[in-house]
Every structure is written in structure tokens, then in C-alpha cells.
Amino acid sequence: xxxxxxxxxxxxxxxxxxxxxxxxxxxxxxxxxxxxxxxxxxxxxxxxxxxxxxxxxxxxxxxxxxxxxxxxxxxxxxxxxxxxxxxxxxxxxxxxxxxxxxxxxxxxxxxx
Amino acid sequence: xxxxxxxxxxxxxxxxxxxxxxxxxxxxxxxxxxxxxxxxxxxxxxxxxxxxxxxxxxxxxxxxxxxxxxxxxxxxxxxxxxxxxxxxxxxxxxxxxxxxxxxxxxxxxxxxxxxxx
Numbered sequence: 001x002x003x004x005x006x007x008x009x010x011x012x013x014x015x016x017x018x019x020x021x022x023x024x025x026x027x028x029x030x031x032x033x034x035x036x037x038x039x040x041x042x043x044x045x046x047x048x049x050x051x052x053x054x055x056x057x058x059x060x061x062x063x064x065x066x067x068x069x070x071x072x073x074x075x076x077x078x079x080x081x082x083x084x085x086x087x088x089x090x091x092x093x094x095x096x097x098x099x100x101x102x103x104x105x106x107x108x109x110x111x112x
Numbered sequence: 113x114x115x116x117x118x119x120x121x122x123x124x125x126x127x128x129x130x131x132x133x134x135x136x137x138x139x140x141x142x143x144x145x146x147x148x149x150x151x152x153x154x155x156x157x158x159x160x161x162x163x164x165x166x167x168x169x170x171x172x173x174x175x176x177x178x179x180x181x182x183x184x185x186x187x188x189x190x191x192x193x194x195x196x197x198x199x200x201x202x203x204x205x206x207x208x209x210x211x212x213x214x215x216x217x218x219x220x221x222x223x224x225x226x227x228x229x
Contacts, residue, residue: 002154004154031215032215034217036220041222041225042222042223043116043118043204043220043221043222043223044155044204044220045220046113046217046218046219049215049217051215089154089155091155093215098143098208098216098218099145099157099160099170100155100157100218101157102154102155102156103154104152104153104154105154
């Protein structure tokens with residue numbers, strides 16, 4: 001039973017355009033959500049997070065949107081750059097626990 | 113953030129053997145965790161490594177198969193025991209810094225890529 005779902009295994013975008021990565025969750029106890037970026041042969045790198053008291057958090061080119069009623073979050077990257085090509089994982093925690101539940105990841109390819 | 117070093121970075125092992133993976137952090141951290149990423153799958157939490165006491169294991173993971181030590185606030189080990197090809201995965205250490213409270217991001221090491229023949 002997957003509690004965090006990333007339904008798109010891959011996404012291709014042209015350089016300079018917007019990349020939108022999506023994530024859905026089922027556990028209503030989740031109240032903290034994170035995005036990680038992972039390059040091959042490296043560990044996941046923390047990118048941006050959002051708590052359930054907010055619906056938007058922005059950091060430079062990266063913005064995360066949270067829709068609690070739909071149990072959906074998305075990561076927007078604007079403008080996309082070739083160096084953004086990586087696997088992006090959505091993760092969530094909640095219920096007073098700091099442990100993370102991950103989605104399966106979306107591979108983003110940004111072409112020049 | 114803390115610098116996290118995992119050793120070995122990769123290994124190829126024979127079935128039935130055991131391998132111990134080390135995770136060293138360059139500063140004291142509140143919490144340390146061990147995850148597994150099987151091929152094509154998401155990261156799955158194996159256990160929380162507790163300093164000075166037994167680790168807290170997630171459903172589906174047991175101490176006999178994945179013994180964990182955490183002797184201090186900067187170091188932990190995960191042993192994969194009696195390995196079979198199904199144990200071929202990436203094993204990752206992560207840490208929580210600061211107060212280690214909720215709503216804090218975990219930071220990961222580069223992982224150990226383990227293949228069992």
C-alpha cells in the first residue's frame with residue numbers, strides 16, 4: 001500500500017521551460033512534505049519542504065505547492081536547466097514521527 | 113549541513129555472507145536512520161538507530177537480519193546478515209541535525225551499492 005505516489009516515472013522538458021513534478025499521498029496524518037533530488041551514484045539531496053500550515057513555499061527557482069484537500073503536492077522548477085536532470089523524490093512525514101515515507105521518484109530530463 | 117560518509121561505497125558479496133556498512137558524520141546529530149532502495153523502488157526505512165540502545169525497526173525488518181549499532185552521536189553501522197540475491201540494493205544512512213524534532217529535513221549519505229551473487 002503506497003502512501004506516497006509519484007505517478008509519472010519520467011518527464012522531459014526543454015531548457016528554460018517550467019518543470020512540474022507531481023505527488024499524491026493517502027495518509028491524512030502526513031503534515032510535512034519534502035522534495036529530494038538524486039543524481040546517479042549519489043545520495044538524495046534535500047531540495048525544499050513545506051509544512052501543512054502552508055500552501056506554498058518558494059526557494060529560488062523551486063516552488064512547492066500543497067493542496068491538502070486533494071492530498072496533492074507539486075514541485076515547480078522555473079526556468080529548468082540541464083543540470084536539473086535527475087530523479088526527484090517526494091517524501092512525507094507526520095503523526096509526530098520524523099521518519100519519512102518516499103514515493104518511487106520521477107526522472108526529469110531537461111534538454112538544451 | 114553535516115557531512116555524511118558511508119563505507120563501503122559498493123560491494124559484491126557471496127550469498128550467505130554478511131556485510132557491515134559504516135556511517136560516519138562530521139558532527140553530532142540527534143537521529144540517524146537506515147534506508148534501503150531496491151532496484152526501481154522507492155526508499156524504504158529499515159530502522160531508526162538509537163544511541164546507546166536497540167534500534168527501532170520498521171515492519172518487515174528484524175534485528176537478526178539487519179543488526180544496527182550506534183555507539184555515539186556521530187557513528188552507526190548496519191549489518192546485512194546471511195545475504196541472498198534479494199538483498200541486492202542501495203543502503204543509505206540519513207541524519208537529523210539540530211533538535212532532531214519533527215518538520216526537519218533528513219540529510220543522506222551517498223549510499224552503499226550492494227550486489228549479492
